Amino acid sequence: MARPTKASIDLAAFRHNYRVAKAQSPNSKAVAIIKADAYGHGAVKLAHSLSEADAFGVACIEEAIELREAGIKQPILLLEGFFEASELELIQRHHLWTALHSQHQIEAIKRQPESYNFNVWLKLDSGMHRLGFSPQDYPSAFEQLSELPQVDNIVHMTHFACADELDKSMTQSQLKTCKATLAQLKTQTSSFANSAATLAHPSSHSEQFSGYTRPGIMLYGADPLLHPNSASKQLIPVxxxxxxxxxxxxxxxxxxxxxxxxxxxxxxxxxxxxxxxxxxxxxxxxxxxxxxxxxxxxxxxxxxxxxxxxxxxxxxxxxxxxxxxxxxxxxxxxxxxxxxxxxxxxxxxxxxxxxxxxxxxxx
The missing domain is CATH 2.40.37.10 (Lyase, Ornithine Decarboxylase; Chain A, domain 1)
Structure with a gap:
């Protein structure tokens, strides 16, 4: 290496930050988000360094297959789900978890062989208005999936728009929507908390909504909060x-x-x-x-x-x-x-x- 520009990646700091995330929600598992090549840090290297991870999260199937081909065995969640029905065979082959946010994705799963087994993360649009089923349509989507032999497990999922801005009421409003929407549904395994919510909104991963947190930017040592708290001050830059x-x-x-x-x-x-x-x-x-x-x-x-x-x-x-x-x-x-x-x-x-x-x- 002649040119002196380099990015030094501290794997011990990465593990430390994951443990900070886990400590905030002892009753939950944590999906380590390593999409976008682990936010530019190198997904394969970081995944291999975190053997204790409960699961990994990526944006697309190409990122997931890269990890599988590198020998990563933990569950891998496709955060945006699949873009084409042809991906479902790969999802099955590589034992991936997939988010679902649209009716056309449910229809695609219905057309798969009954021998397939999908772990589905059903996304609720609780107010961010980017992806997910509306509160009105969510129960129907859940019931459809519950009746499919191809679906092994369903996790409730949403994403917060303003979890890093503690002076805004949006996060509590979204949680209220989640609580009302899920009240009559059977499974209560949930995944709501991103980095900011993991650090600063304990109600988003309380026993009522326990299941999985989804720490992302905090794993790399960047504080997602506008005003650091005692937990976020523990983060170490990677x-x-x-x-x-x-x-x-x-x-x-x-x-x-x-x-x-x-x-x-x-x-x-x-x-x-x-x-x-x-x-x-x-x-x-x-x-x-x-x-x-x-x-x-x-x-x-x-x-x-x-x-x-x-x-x-x-x-x-x-x-x-x-x-x-x-x-x-x-x-x-x-x-x-x-x-x-x-x-x-x-x-x-x-x-x-x-x-x-x-x-x-x-x-």
């Missing part, structure tokens, strides 16, 4: 993105740095050029002042991010030199800080890491 200083310039006051003259020096400054850019996944729209750390000292981005490089302020770091290590985000510069300066969220930072960034895994 990815540390680093590169090195490859050039240093002395730039005079009022001279500009980078494309478009966006940043103009307020004083004589020492500017370091770092070998990372938007082609690596670092956001082009990062603002001047976005935090970075050079040789353990916090400083900031100055100038527009380019495809392969960015520039940082070294003026107050006199010992910085060619080869100095730059942390873009990780255990010292939190991904949430960087995301805030880029008008985005940690999810997009992690999933945006491109293939040319070398991944280094450690325990």
């Amino acid at each position: 990815m540390t993105l680093t590169s090195k200083i490859i050039a240093i310039r002395e730039v005079k006051a009022q001279e500009s740095v980078g494309y478009g003259e966006r940043y103009r020096c307020e004083r004589n400054m020492k500017i370091g050029t770092v070998a990372i850019g938007y082609a690596d996944g670092y956001p082009r729209h990062a603002k001047d002042g976005t935090p970075v750390m050079v040789d353990g000292i916090r400083t900031q981005l100055v100038g527009r991010v380019s495809m392969d490089m960015l520039t940082v302020d070294l003026t107050d770091i006199p010992n910085a030199d060619i080869g100095s290590t730059v942390e873009l985000w990780g255990k010292n510069v939190k991904s949430a800080e960087v995301a805030h300066c880029c008008d985005t969220i940690p999810y997009t930072l992690f999933t945006g890491i491109t293939r040319r960034v070398y991944k280094e895994y450690s325990e």
